[in-house]
Ligand SMILES: *[C@@H]1O[C@H](CO)[C@@H](O)[C@H](O)[C@H]1NC(C)=O
Ligand SMILES: *[C@@H]1O[C@H](CO)[C@@H](O)[C@H](O)[C@H]1NC(C)=O
Ligand SMILES: *[C@@H]1O[C@H](CO)[C@@H](O)[C@H](O)[C@H]1NC(C)=O
Ligand SMILES: *[C@@H]1O[C@H](CO)[C@@H](O)[C@H](O)[C@H]1NC(C)=O
């Protein structure tokens with residue numbers, strides 16, 4: 001009894017609820033100091049062998065998940081651009097030829113960056129691939145998603161603002177343990193922009209080697225954050241996103257986008273839209289025009305789950321970056337509601353927060369007031385900039401907790417979205433807790449399109465019909 005009482009009071013103490021909003025968890029888990037892992041640590045080890053491929057990562061290579069873009073770096077000479085791949089390890093029936101390039105950034109010269117598209121893959125299949133020459137060659141694998149189908153199950157991992165600290169390492173390892181098949185990454189990759197001169201490129205390289213443990217096997221869907229901008233007039237480097245764009249290709253042409261910074265892919269039962277907080281998005285800009293068209297292409301009968309990734313959150317009740325997403329909210333929020341987006345994932349704020357379904361679209365400059373109201377058509381907004389970078393946690397939440405905020409906690413972690421079928425997905429946020437992965441915030445996400453009563457009834461009827469048509473005739477008559 002005493003034990004139960006103690007347990008209860010400690011739970012109550014760690015969940016201080018303020019205002020009429022949701023829960024502010026008093027739990028703060030700053031597991032390791034927020035410093036980058038030293039370059040000579042084994043997590044950044046250069047693979048053995050002359051010119052061995054390093055910094056290997058994969059991403060989806062087409063609109064529907066039958067292609068993969070493989071990227072790797074060789075340090076000593078260009079070497080081969082070839083990828084050998086097939087269904088069993090060491091026996092490769094196919095090859096593909098990629099491209100190679102290098103670039104300079106101030107007085108840093110990159111290694112040879114190879115990019116190779118392999119397409120025409122089978123769905124739901126494990127492929128092995130080999131890159132590099134002779135004794136220095138390396139082998140990896142990946143699993144293609146199930147076909148585009150409204151009931152294709154799929155488990156996504158969601159990570160943001162990762163960096164290269166010991167906390168970042170916990171986050172990647174926990175995400176791998178949670179069985180995520182592909183990663184939705186909400187921006188701010190390496191934090192190399194915290195360095196100067198030659199070291200900027202060096203820390204992009206170390207991050208590439210660091211993240212290979214996951215990204216060589218599981219496709220990461222990239223989106224760009226403010227740390228990718230790297231506007232450095234003092235070094236004469238003023239072209240935004242240069243290191244990022246040289247290293248992290250996206251399949252933007254497949255969704256008829258004009259920029260790798262915003263694009264869409266379809267995977268299993270999900271349609272994933274990636275936006276750029278730091279590229280023009282107001283009316284008539286390319287990103288605005290593109291999103292308008294892409295939302296029309298979404299077919300909820302084929303891909304019921306509509307997910308948006310963006311770096312700067314549209315709803316955030318932390319002092320850090322408060323209201324920075326306001327300008328994009330004003331432009332895109334009504335579309336998100338009209339098209340019944342299921343969930344918007346953002347990063348930027350180094351803490352975790354989940355909203356209720358709310359919207360704030362009634363304001364215009366000649367009338368007010370404007371505040372968020374409950375709205376069944378609105379997405380759930382999730383801020384997950386808690387990957388664990390060297391800037392540390394955003395500890396100060398605004399008080400009282402606003403009505404729109406359902407749960408918030410300043411700890412590091414990652415999330416998983418486990419899509420079961422067209423109506424149900426299970427969502428978990430997992431905090432990094434003393435080296436353990438601890439499920440902390442969870443809910444069942446009901447699909448915004450198939451959850452509607454009319455469609456639910458239609459679904460039930462069809463289900464009944466298919467059950468009946470599969471029954472032996474003798475049972476029906
Ligand atoms: C790229 O590599 C080639 C061959 O090693 C070298 O000659 C060239 O200067 C490099 N380019 C840049 C931009 O550094
Ligand atoms: C790069 O430039 C910085 C600043 O000018 C200098 O301190 C550094 O030694 C240079 N490094 C290399 C490898 O050239
Ligand atoms: C501005 O808001 C008012 C009150 O909601 C509404 O009647 C009016 O039509 C709006 N004007 C425009 C241009 O949206
Ligand atoms: C969808 O998945 C949920 C959760 O597993 C389950 O309860 C539900 O019956 C499933 N719906 C259909 C139509 O299979």
Ligand SMILES: [Fe+2]
Nearest residue numbers: 188225226348
């Ligand atoms: Fe950021």
